[in-house]
Amino acid sequence: TIAMYFLGIDGGGTKTEALICDEFGQIIGRGRSGPSNPLFIGKDTAFENIKLSIDIASRYYNGNMFFDSASICIPGIKRYKDEVKTQLLQNSKNTYIDSDELNAFYGALAKPFGIVVIAGTGSFTVGINKRGEKAVLGGWGPIIGDEGSGYHIGICGLKSIVMEYEGAGVKTSLTPKIMKELGLKKVPELRRLIYSKDFDRTIIANLSNLVHESAIEGDPASVNIVNTAAAHLAELVNRVVEQLKMYDGDYDAVLTGGVSNFKDLILVPFTESIERENINIKKPQYVPAIGSLMIALKESGIDVYAQDILNSLNATYKNFVL
Amino acid sequence: TIAMYFLGIDGGGTKTEALICDEFGQIIGRGRSGPSNPLFIGKDTAFENIKLSIDIASRYYNGNMFFDSASICIPGIKRYKDEVKTQLLQNSKNTYIDSDELNAFYGALAKPFGIVVIAGTGSFTVGINKRGEKAVLGGWGPIIGDEGSGYHIGICGLKSIVMEYEGAGVKTSLTPKIMKELGLKKVPELRRLIYSKDFDRTIIANLSNLVHESAIEGDPASVNIVNTAAAHLAELVNRVVEQLKMYDGDYDAVLTGGVSNFKDLILVPFTESIERENINIKKPQYVPAIGSLMIALKESGIDVYAQDILNSLNATYKNFVL
Known part of the structure; x- marks a missing residue:
């Protein structure tokens, strides 16, 4: 079987964090870049930093990565939904693009x-x-x-x-x-x-x-x-x-x-x-970026509240100290 | 005897009011112009409006007016004290230049x-x-x-x-x-x-x-x-x-x-x-511009709390509806 990959991004006024995991909740990449709230720093810089965080998170993967689901959680990003999809998430089947409320929620509570x-x-x-x-x-x-x-x-x-x-x-x-x-x-x-x-x-x-x-x-x-x-x-x-x-x-x-x-x-x-x-x-429980990954997993119908998935997210996140 | 004249100005973020009276508290001129708080509108516009208010207040006086005392009460004007004296109050013997606290005080309380x-x-x-x-x-x-x-x-x-x-x-x-x-x-x-x-x-x-x-x-x-x-x-x-x-x-x-x-x-x-x-x-009791006139009168040692002076200021102010 071919592995499934998921992308979760949490961004804001100071930094952007991207995580990539597989369907078992194993995190295989983590990337960090500058601010991505377009209200503060404009759309272009926001897009650059989102792309950079994805590139860093996927740097160990050989070739073009395909995501089953991607979740982008950044304040003010919603108005650029279509452009985010066509410019940054061409390689994703399902997408969730919204502010940073729900990922903070899922990350904090699990x-x-x-x-x-x-x-x-x-x-x-x-x-x-x-x-x-x-x-x-x-x-x-x-x-x-x-x-x-x-x-x-x-x-x-x-x-x-x-x-x-x-x-x-x-x-x-x-x-x-x-x-x-x-x-x-x-x-x-x-x-x-x-x-x-x-x-x-x-x-x-x-x-x-x-x-x-x-x-x-x-x-x-x-x-x-x-x-x-x-x-x-x-x-x-x-x-x-x-x-x-x-x-x-x-x-x-x-x-x-x-x-x-x-x-x-x-x-x-x-x-x-x-x-x-x-x-x-x-x-x-977890950082907002993991909350964003959880949303991506949910988008593909995976039960993110299963204890083995949560344990896996938690354990493998620690492998990526920035 | 030669009449003594006094100038009182109250200014702020929206308007400037100038009053001129004699030593008996009889108001002989009133002028109003635009804002004169230099923090909001800059020094040049502030000075222009102060000058305009004086010109309007002294429009019925024939010739160059000499003031025994002048009082300019405007927030933020203090830092331009020297320039106010040399550029706007060349014709005044005594000067009081400060924010609009004290004139509001004297005007309100008398x-x-x-x-x-x-x-x-x-x-x-x-x-x-x-x-x-x-x-x-x-x-x-x-x-x-x-x-x-x-x-x-x-x-x-x-x-x-x-x-x-x-x-x-x-x-x-x-x-x-x-x-x-x-x-x-x-x-x-x-x-x-x-x-x-x-x-x-x-x-x-x-x-x-x-x-x-x-x-x-x-x-x-x-x-x-x-x-x-x-x-x-x-x-x-x-x-x-x-x-x-x-x-x-x-x-x-x-x-x-x-x-x-x-x-x-x-x-x-x-x-x-x-x-x-x-x-x-x-x-x-009175408007802040009258408070400013009171300060000018005080500067020349006149007892502004004498009832006849206060009555005179109050009665003659009403002659100048703008």
Whole structure:
């Protein structure tokens, strides 16, 4: 028999990861390249990086690779569906092209139902119940949403040092840290920096690392910020549970994205704020790129939840350290 | 004796107003021109509009006008102090050149001490106690501050319709109003609009008018937003009272700026949230341009709080409807 191959891609604002596996879930190639969110870097660069990640992942294969199914999961890619098919996936029988919600979901849970909260620069949640109903909440961006995200944690850090400066807040070790990080001498200089045209919002999201550091040290303002973020993220879970009526048995809920690197600091208050007892907080199972492979396997009718397939994906992924 | 003349200018992101009066507080000229905040429109246009407003205000005066004192109150003008003096105020003996905080303060209170909360697109407060100590709180801009401002009220309006859309909030009459105002059909289209490069923050501040309208109609979400804004603005007052230890007798506090157009809707909860009984909420006395004239008169040692001067400024200002 001829081997079947599957392609899974997870891409975004900073990088693109491609994985190739066979029908037994054995990963035979992995490739990484630059950003592929066309909203940020344009269609041409996005396509180049997608192609590059595929080329790297298939570099040990002799000849032109044919995929039974391919899954491309990148925010903003949907509008280029036809061009992705004709320009990048000529060698694929089935294709799945969509944003990065579902692959993050399957990768984190390794189950067809449950709840995944993604808290990176932004924040949102995806829930699917046992009846297959799906809900996506949050993700309204830094201006009108994204509570609990790295960006929001950074904003709360800035607000804390502003309150301390105005004599209305508690003393916080964030002030010297953030001033140093931003290269400022005095808090009022924040205005000129933050509102300058070239200021990049990701700088604020990165300040969440300093909040994390100060919270570990026990800084009360920082601990409070992390607890508030945890409550916001748990609120997303509570709302999705209500909306999808997820009372019919146990469900796993996973917190993933950069903010989940805060570990117990955020996981403990997050777990405490989950209202229903049938929701079990778990650690993320696999990376989003494996989630994308799972979608590709599903497209070809393969039962990706079979334990041997999952074990195989997990074991062989570790062979490809980049 | 030769008459003494004084020039007062209040400028900002949308317009510039110049007033000229004599030493008795009689206004003899008023001029209005376009924006003069150099941060927004550049130094050259700012200077042109300042000059134009002076030219219009002095159009009935025969010959070159000499000012005993001139006061220019415009955000961001301070860095051009020397150029303003040499290029625009050659004919002035004394000059005051600063941002628009103090003139708004004196105009609103017509007293040397008290508290003024300015809630327009942004929000901040200026307090001066009877010992002459001054504090400015707030004004950290839309990203890390400005709670209670028109912008913040607009954001809360958007968040309300997002929560309603996600099935987690109360029904609100804001949804059809805001959708119509922004030319959108569905709530999710907000993302594409708000995060597009050309989106102007003042559009969000203008949504506060719709929140005002819905609050008048009794829409619970909108009433809640206005009450929250009022509490934020009162919090600025409470903090300035503590910081300046304003317990030594009565003080007037004035709410001014676009949000004060909400009248009792905001003034009642605002007043209820003021913690100290020696703080008396008053209506704004005069416009900021008159405040700027008061600064100019003070610069020449004239007692601007004398009732006849204040009466004269008020009475003669009304002669100049633009």
